Amino acid sequence: MTTTATSRSRRRPVQTRARQTVEAILDAVIRILKREGFDAVTTNRIAEVAGVSIGSLYQYFPDKRAIFAALHRRHVEEVDRAIQTALIENAASSLDHLIRALVDAMIHAHTRDPELHELLMTEVPHRADGTVDFAMRLRGAFRLAIATRAGELSNGRDLDTTVFVVTHMVDALCHGAATRRPSHLSLADAKREISAAVLAYLRAVPAQAA
Amino acid sequence: MTTTATSRSRRRPVQTRARQTVEAILDAVIRILKREGFDAVTTNRIAEVAGVSIGSLYQYFPDKRAIFAALHRRHVEEVDRAIQTALIENAASSLDHLIRALVDAMIHAHTRDPELHELLMTEVPHRADGTVDFAMRLRGAFRLAIATRAGELSNGRDLDTTVFVVTHMVDALCHGAATRRPSHLSLADAKREISAAVLAYLRAVPAQAA
DNA sequence: AATAGATATGAGCATTCATTCAAGTATTTC
DNA sequence: GAAATACTTGAATGAATGCTCATATCTATT
Structure with a gap:
């Protein structure tokens, strides 16, 4: 999570499956925010709650800030x-x-x-x-x-x-x-x-x- | 940096020296925020920029959030x-x-x-x-x-x-x-x-x- | 059916960070 | 001037985190 450099961009979801993954990730952030607080929002936990692997997360987001x-x-x-x-x-x-x-x-x-x-x-x-x-x-x-x-x-x-x-x-x-x-x-x-x-x-x- | 528990409280500065330390810490956070961005605001860096040891920081603040x-x-x-x-x-x-x-x-x-x-x-x-x-x-x-x-x-x-x-x-x-x-x-x-x-x-x- | 591209997986790496603690130095108190 | 109290130091710790990559599975296209 760097402030400085604009991290390299990532794949854009084209199939429905992928779009669902992205939505699930964003929804997961909201759920964690509400239930466990901001500090609990780690990339690994996001993936876990979204029911998606951490690797998938990094397919669509270059880094945490991008999420x-x-x-x-x-x-x-x-x-x-x-x-x-x-x-x-x-x-x-x-x-x-x-x-x-x-x-x-x-x-x-x-x-x-x-x-x-x-x-x-x-x-x-x-x-x-x-x-x-x-x-x-x-x-x-x-x-x-x-x-x-x-x-x-x-x-x-x-x-x-x-x-x-x-x-x-x-x-x-x-x-x-x-x-x-x-x-x-x-x-x-x-x-x-x-x-x-x-x-x-x-x-x-x-x-x-x- | 925990969201959940209210961390135990710390010493309150009574001597002038100590009050200066506390002020220096808060000022350091501002300087880092402006110059290096939020992600650069780590407790160690705060202490460094404030010209104070990390130990002193933890005398007056139970955790990062308290700062x-x-x-x-x-x-x-x-x-x-x-x-x-x-x-x-x-x-x-x-x-x-x-x-x-x-x-x-x-x-x-x-x-x-x-x-x-x-x-x-x-x-x-x-x-x-x-x-x-x-x-x-x-x-x-x-x-x-x-x-x-x-x-x-x-x-x-x-x-x-x-x-x-x-x-x-x-x-x-x-x-x-x-x-x-x-x-x-x-x-x-x-x-x-x-x-x-x-x-x-x-x-x-x-x-x-x- | 075969090929290619898109998507998913997750163990593991390198790094960082918040925090502690035992030992030292000022300052105040009596 | 000694005892007590307030303050400072910073190396060390260990847990956690962001992120990569080699591999596997799905979907679309022809």
């Missing part, structure tokens, strides 16, 4: 698909509706397995393992959503700035709603509140420079 | 002090001013060493290593700030909900502003924008239940 990277990628792509779907299904909706739909999609994606998401963020190293790509695509989604609805806004604000704020708001609040929501607050209420917060910002008149 | 925990604690306490100071210095200020001050303090704290903060969040495991405590104290600060200024708000909203939203907004946006701010956006502008977003939410009329 974590793949796990993050898989997770991120899942969320991304949800976002893109919401974006397409609401191409004709009002800003109001679209924001609600995006928030809904984000929360839904994070609610499927909050524990996993939490573990991935706090225990599994993920420097630039798709996280940056995801942030970019999320920004892209909101940029599109907002830019095409500029008419509905009391404008004047720079688009990049708006997108920056909205993206961070939605990401953090949805994540928080899925994992650390106060007990009084229902998921439905949380969704409403998050959308309301975003819309309040979008509609507010920009602050004047001091 | 990470201490590092997180030190960082979190720094941010916390900044927040508390802002809270006290603006005890008599308007909500507007106080929010600005809190945002300013948060950003300032994260701007001192953005790279470190980023590394701590993405590479160094930190499950429940002060992170939870920090979230609680941050919520406490905002709860106090908002509850004592309820008069300034177009109220009707549940306090816990408000605090939940505001805390996540400020934390994520300040963090983002310090580490991933788009190049067009100056720090000063970011501060204004974040404060504006928070105030827009606070002043907006609560959304109605569907």
Whole structure:
């Protein structure tokens, strides 16, 4: 497990059998993470839990870090698909509706397995393992959503700035709603509140420079 | 480095010499993290870079994880002090001013060493290593700030909900502003924008239940 | 049926790493 | 200035880990 060199790449699974092996490996990591903690996630144990030989593991992953990277990628792509779907299904909706739909999609994606998401963020190293790509695509989604609805806004604000704020708001609040929501607050209420917060910002008149 | 058992506790530094040793150890971890990456952070290397013997390290830390925990604690306490100071210095200020001050303090704290903060969040495991405590104290600060200024708000909203939203907004946006701010956006502008977003939410009329 | 390519196996190697401990050196206390 | 306490040292240990490779089995293709 070296940080420095990019290890040589490996075979890409082409048969179904092989794809199952890869999936089994990623699933095994999750199971071990949840049941035994991060330190128990050794390559040998991964293979064991996946019901696969250690040799097979190294057919598809050049080193241990690559497994974590793949796990993050898989997770991120899942969320991304949800976002893109919401974006397409609401191409004709009002800003109001679209924001609600995006928030809904984000929360839904994070609610499927909050524990996993939490573990991935706090225990599994993920420097630039798709996280940056995801942030970019999320920004892209909101940029599109907002830019095409500029008419509905009391404008004047720079688009990049708006997108920056909205993206961070939605990401953090949805994540928080899925994992650390106060007990009084229902998921439905949380969704409403998050959308309301975003819309309040979008509609507010920009602050004047001091 | 075991996840399971809580390792037996160690000597607490009482002489200045010993406190310097502990500080040197934590500083060494940061240096290695930045220069050589997480995987290079071994106990032996920490001791070496700290200019301290490996034996001394184990006088004060029961195991490797404890070092990470201490590092997180030190960082979190720094941010916390900044927040508390802002809270006290603006005890008599308007909500507007106080929010600005809190945002300013948060950003300032994260701007001192953005790279470190980023590394701590993405590479160094930190499950429940002060992170939870920090979230609680941050919520406490905002709860106090908002509850004592309820008069300034177009109220009707549940306090816990408000605090939940505001805390996540400020934390994520300040963090983002310090580490991933788009190049067009100056720090000063970011501060204004974040404060504006928070105030827009606070002043907006609560959304109605569907 | 035969061939080639893809996939699977797992014992074992080289290395690394976290941690201990017995012995020494400062500092404080009385 | 002696006794007690706090601190430091670093070679050594042993368990664990990441990963390779020679061999075997499956699947697809012709």
